[in-house]
Amino acid sequence: MVAENTTQPISLTLRVWRQAGPNEPGAFVEYRSANLNPAMSFLEMLDVVNDELTIKGEEPIAFAHDCREGICGTCSCTINGKPHGPGTGIATCQLYVRSFRDGDVVTVEPFRARAFPVIKDLITDRSAFDKIQAAGGFITARTGSAPDANATPVPKPDADLAMDAASCISCGACVAACKNASAMLFVAAKVSHLGLLPQGQAERDRRVLAMVRTMDELGFGNCTNYYECSAACPKLISHDFIARMNRDYLKAMFRSSLSPESASGAGGGA
Amino acid sequence: MAKLESKVPSGPLADKWRKHKSEIKLVNPANKRKYEVIVVGAGLAGSSAASSLADLGYRVKCFVFHDSPRRAHSIAAQGGINAAKNYQNDGDSVYRLFYDTIKGGDYRSREANVHRLAEVSVNIIDQCVAQGVPFAREYGGLLANRSFGGAQVSRTFYARGQTGQQLLLGAYSALMRTVGAGTVQLFPQSEMLDLVIVDGQAKGIIVRNLVTGEIQRHAADSVVLATGGYGNVFNLSTYARGSNATAIWRAYKRGACFANPCYTQIHPTCIPVSGDYQSKLTLMSESLRNDGRIWVPKQAADRLKNPNEIPEDQRDYYLERMYPAFGNLCPRDIASRAAKRVCDEGRGVGTSGLGVYLDFSDAISRLGEAGVRERYGNLFDIYHEITAENAYQVPMRIFPAVHYTMGGLWVDYNLMSNVPGLFVLGEANFSDHGANRLGASALMQGLADGYFVIPYTIGDYLATQRPGSRPSVEGAAFGEAEANVTAITRRLLENRGREPVSHFHKRLGKILWEFCGMARNRAGLEQALQQIPALREEFWQNVRVPGSADSLNQSLEQAGRVADFLELGELLCLDALTREESCGGHFREEHQHPDGECKRDDEAFMHAAAWEYQGAGQKPLRNVEPLAYEFVKPSTRSYK
Ligand SMILES: Cc1cc2nc3c(=O)[nH]c(=O)nc-3n(C[C@H](O)[C@H](O)[C@H](O)COP(=O)(O)OP(=O)(O)OC[C@H]3O[C@@H](n4cnc5c(N)ncnc54)[C@H](O)[C@@H]3O)c2cc1C
Ligand code: SF4
Ligand code: FES
Numbered sequence: 001m002v003a004e005n006t007t008q009p010i011s012l013t014l015r016v017w018r019q020a021g022p023n024e025p026g027a028f029v030e031y032r033s034a035n036l037n038p039a040m041s042f043l044e045m046l047d048v049v050n051d052e053l054t055i056k057g058e059e060p061i062a063f064a065h066d067c068r069e070g071i072c073g074t075c076s077c078t079i080n081g082k083p084h085g086p087g088t089g090i091a092t093c094q095l096y097v098r099s100f101r102d103g104d105v106v107t108v109e110p111f112r113a114r115a116f117p118v119i120k121d122l123i124t125d126r127s128a129f130d131k132i133q134a135a136g137g138f139i140t141a142r143t144g145s146a147p148d149a150n151a152t153p154v155p156k157p158d159a160d161l162a163m164d165a166a167s168c169i170s171c172g173a174c175v176a177a178c179k180n181a182s183a184m185l186f187v188a189a190k191v192s193h194l195g196l197l198p199q200g201q202a203e204r205d206r207r208v209l210a211m212v213r214t215m216d217e218l219g220f221g222n223c224t225n226y227y228e229c230s231a232a233c234p235k236l237i238s239h240d241f242i243a244r245m246n247r248d249y250l251k252a253m254f255r256s257s258l259s260p261e262s263a264s265g266a267g268g269g270a
Numbered sequence: 271m272a273k274l275e276s277k278v279p280s281g282p283l284a285d286k287w288r289k290h291k292s293e294i295k296l297v298n299p300a301n302k303r304k305y306e307v308i309v310v311g312a313g314l315a316g317s318s319a320a321s322s323l324a325d326l327g328y329r330v331k332c333f334v335f336h337d338s339p340r341r342a343h344s345i346a347a348q349g350g351i352n353a354a355k356n357y358q359n360d361g362d363s364v365y366r367l368f369y370d371t372i373k374g375g376d377y378r379s380r381e382a383n384v385h386r387l388a389e390v391s392v393n394i395i396d397q398c399v400a401q402g403v404p405f406a407r408e409y410g411g412l413l414a415n416r417s418f419g420g421a422q423v424s425r426t427f428y429a430r431g432q433t434g435q436q437l438l439l440g441a442y443s444a445l446m447r448t449v450g451a452g453t454v455q456l457f458p459q460s461e462m463l464d465l466v467i468v469d470g471q472a473k474g475i476i477v478r479n480l481v482t483g484e485i486q487r488h489a490a491d492s493v494v495l496a497t498g499g500y501g502n503v504f505n506l507s508t509y510a511r512g513s514n515a516t517a518i519w520r521a522y523k524r525g526a527c528f529a530n531p532c533y534t535q536i537h538p539t540c541i542p543v544s545g546d547y548q549s550k551l552t553l554m555s556e557s558l559r560n561d562g563r564i565w566v567p568k569q570a571a572d573r574l575k576n577p578n579e580i581p582e583d584q585r586d587y588y589l590e591r592m593y594p595a596f597g598n599l600c601p602r603d604i605a606s607r608a609a610k611r612v613c614d615e616g617r618g619v620g621t622s623g624l625g626v627y628l629d630f631s632d633a634i635s636r637l638g639e640a641g642v643r644e645r646y647g648n649l650f651d652i653y654h655e656i657t658a659e660n661a662y663q664v665p666m667r668i669f670p671a672v673h674y675t676m677g678g679l680w681v682d683y684n685l686m687s688n689v690p691g692l693f694v695l696g697e698a699n700f701s702d703h704g705a706n707r708l709g710a711s712a713l714m715q716g717l718a719d720g721y722f723v724i725p726y727t728i729g730d731y732l733a734t735q736r737p738g739s740r741p742s743v744e745g746a747a748f749g750e751a752e753a754n755v756t757a758i759t760r761r762l763l764e765n766r767g768r769e770p771v772s773h774f775h776k777r778l779g780k781i782l783w784e785f786c787g788m789a790r791n792r793a794g795l796e797q798a799l800q801q802i803p804a805l806r807e808e809f810w811q812n813v814r815v816p817g818s819a820d821s822l823n824q825s826l827e828q829a830g831r832v833a834d835f836l837e838l839g840e841l842l843c844l845d846a847l848t849r850e851e852s853c854g855g856h857f858r859e860e861h862q863h864p865d866g867e868c869k870r871d872d873e874a875f876m877h878a879a880a881w882e883y884q885g886a887g888q889k890p891l892r893n894v895e896p897l898a899y900e901f902v903k904p905s906t907r908s909y910k
Contacts, residue, residue, distance in 0.1 A: 037547065039657070040545060048547055059817050060824070120822045125337075129338065130339075134449045139400065139402045139443070140447060143321070143322040143397060143444075143722075144721075146399065147400070153410060153411025154411050156409050159404055163406075163429060166439065167435075169435070170338065170341075197402050199402050
């Protein structure tokens with residue numbers, strides 16, 4: 001995958017999706033990018049292309065980025081058909097030019113999904129994720145009301161598994177990778193993180209019902225077990241969490257059918 | 271001249287906060303919903319403040335330039351968060367955390383604020399655990415700790431290498447709960463571009479919707495800024511690319527004092543620059559210094575040799591040599607300056623000559639490769655990803671990089687600036703870290719400010735404001751501020767220059783790094799004070815900002831931020847020039863002890879310098895808040 005210590009500059013041809021706005025038609029435009037240092041990151045290459053475009057008097061390519069170290073979840077390009085590009089367990093910003101060979105043609109598109117409309121060029125609107133979180137992705141704990149942190153021991157395996165789930169960076173690659181554009185891996189990661197902890201039990205049923213319902217309302221597809229999601233995930237979140245969420249969901253449905261109270265009022269919090 | 275009243279309560283240090291809380295004015299619960307508070311920023315400080323204020327009953331509007339509050343720069347913190355829980359029974363206490371923080375800051379912070387920070391640190395951990403933050407645990411299920419940043423006790427809580435993300439997800443989940451409940455109104459992709467002052471008080475902001483370009487006016491009874499640090503003034507730093515100073519800078523231009531801008535922190539262990547295209551510098555966690563040994567060749571001639579072929583007696587483990595007691599674990603400012611010194615001597619490694627080795631071969635012989643992998647595997651992976659080098663076989667190359675800014679808007683004990691109604695939290699204020707911040711204490715401060723300080727202190731101000739007296743956005747002050755924003759935007763877009771914004775940002779960064787970086791001197795600072803205004807002028811003549819104002823335009827966003835950095839950079843140098851002493855991260859070569867350590871001048875400079883804007887082209891006014899040390903006796907920091 002990664003060629004070690006290549007130092008010869010290389011040239012690439014980029015086919016980049018350009019779209020002026022949400023309701024404008026988009027198309028691929030080709031740019032030749034020459035004399036690239038293999039040690040530069042993929043996004044730094046786009047910076048250089050953009051500076052050249054600016055100098056030529058053209059509009060630079062809009063692309064989302066911020067931390068540039070794989071944790072904020074902002075960067076979101078589909079590269080050669082794969083969300084976040086070649087490589088395993090990395091976000092777009094952690095991809096380096098040395099992953100490509102001199103002369104390669106590289107196709108760069110936004111994350112594509114019905115629930116993530118394009119805003120401009122490579123930038124999409126992922127606010128649907130925030131809406132799912134607002135529906136139930138929390139433990140209600142008003143500031144100042146918490147007991148001592150060591151009052152409730154959490155078995156280490158549970159805490160570790162919760163941490164595995166919590167490492168999701170909300171990038172949306174799982175949605176873009178899924179042919180149904182399902183958000184199941186993202187939602188499962190959130191539901192499992194909180195549901196694995198003792199603190200998360202009080203709202204466990206209500207949380208999973210509300211988050212799944214909101215996910216469905218926002219136009220994400222269903223999960224039909226292709227598991228492309230985990231393969232594209234920069235944090236390698238396991239699809240086992242989807243099975244865990246499905247179990248939680250069924251239990252919660254069952255319990256809510258017995259007591260209508262616990263399922264109603266979801267979406268907001270007290 | 272601004273009035274700088276610290277409002278530190280009287281009485282014994284340990285009682286001040288408790289006493290203040292019981293004496294401070296309260297807002298009648300039935301009236302709380304009649305007050306509207308604007309919170310700008312939703313990093314640790316902003317999101318904790320917004321949700322806590324909403325839970326108290328205030329109506330909150332929260333603005334972020336990010337597309338989701340979960341993406342704030344706080345997300346990137348790796349190492350951990352301090353708290354004086356003393357869960358390890360190793361003698362930690364509120365006083366010890368207070369003392370370490372004051373000393374680490376080289377006696378340039380306010381005693382009462384730092385003590386309060388140490389006091390509420392314990393509540394932060396409780397709050398975070400209740401929200402489901404998955405901190406590391408021991409087999410018995412209780413919380414684990416580690417020692418961090420050279421502390422002699424284990425008081426740092428952590429969540430793998432993602433402490434910042436996990437704490438922010440906790441605060442973000444609380445924020446989204448209040449958004450879902452309708453008590454916080456969230457405005458993502460909305461950048462504050464001006465502060466509106468009505469009758470001398472902060473009563474609103476002007477915002478640009480970054481997607482549609484629409485300029486909006488928002489009024490409130492009080493404005494809270496939690497917009498993070500300004501380290502990107504140096505261009506290259508460990509900050510996220512989008513981090514910027516615009517909110518605090520434009521508040522400064524509306525009268526809020528900017529305190530100690532020259533106090534910047536340079537972190538010793540980052541991956542060195544590899545080329546001119548470089549956009550950011552990646553931090554390698556400080557924890558690596560627990561087991562890695564730092565060295566350069568004794569002879570400059572060896573600097574490009576294969577390090578594994580340089581014999582032991584030809585290596586200079588300079589930190590161990592210079593600081594035998596603390597060795598590789600000495601504080602950040604000291605380790606960074608030492609690295610600069612050996613590179614200045616021509617002994618820096620790597621093609622640029624700006625690097626030192628961080629070597630794990632001893633640790634590997636002691637713990638085995640598997641042992642090292644277990645402790646630091648993910649960091650070695652990151653290093654490999656970026657450099658394509660295998661640090662199990664060749665030593666890492668590291669170099670210092672800009673990492674944090676201790677300076678920021680001046681605030682009193684209530685975290686209110688000198689502009690009534692304007693509060694400033696988190697890295698954006700100047701309050702708690704003096705001239706140098708210790709590891710794992712920024713996360714602590716952000717959450718302390720947001721969860722446990724502002725919910726009390728904002729009431730003290732709001733109780734003086736008549737409910738319903740919020741001004742209308744139709745007022746003259748709003749009109750004038752909006753016109754100011756529109757004029758800046760138009761000027762940028764209509765400029766017919768030739769160079770992209772990045773060109774100027776890079777040049778500014780180089781000037782600051784060279785003359786106002788790890789070591790500063792009068793001649794250099796004076797030169798920078800010539801070069802920066804000239805660069806600024808060139809920017810306004812020659813910058814090219816493509817696109818339009820009425821849609822998403824990243825060039826325009828960047829241009830506005832860099833225009834502000836070009837002004838702030840000058841203030842940074844002016845502050846550094848005026849502070850004729852060395853303290854913490856501010857090292858003036860003229861003021862050092864014979865062994866090269868910081869030489870403070872407590873007689874002349876035991877104060878915060880709070881700069882007050884006097885209009886374009888005018889020299890700002892330097893106000894001073896004396897720092898009275900009532901409870902600890904300032905001494906010379908020694909880590910030998
Ligand atoms: C790589 C790295 C690692 C670190 N590790 C540690 C660590 O281990 N321990 C520790 O204690 N500290 C650490 N720090 C420092 C710490 O992370 C930060 O100081 C802290 O998180 C800052 O939080 P904040 O809430 O003040 O600001 P930020 O998290 O920077 O949030 C700023 C917010 O303001 C918004 N904003 C800014 N300007 C505007 C505007 N004009 N209009 C609208 N919104 C705006 C942004 O959208 C964002 O929401 C680290 C820092 C870095 C760079
Ligand atoms: S589950 Fe993985 S791919 Fe999906 S949003 Fe989270 S980090 Fe991204
Ligand atoms: S830019 Fe933050 S994850 Fe890529």
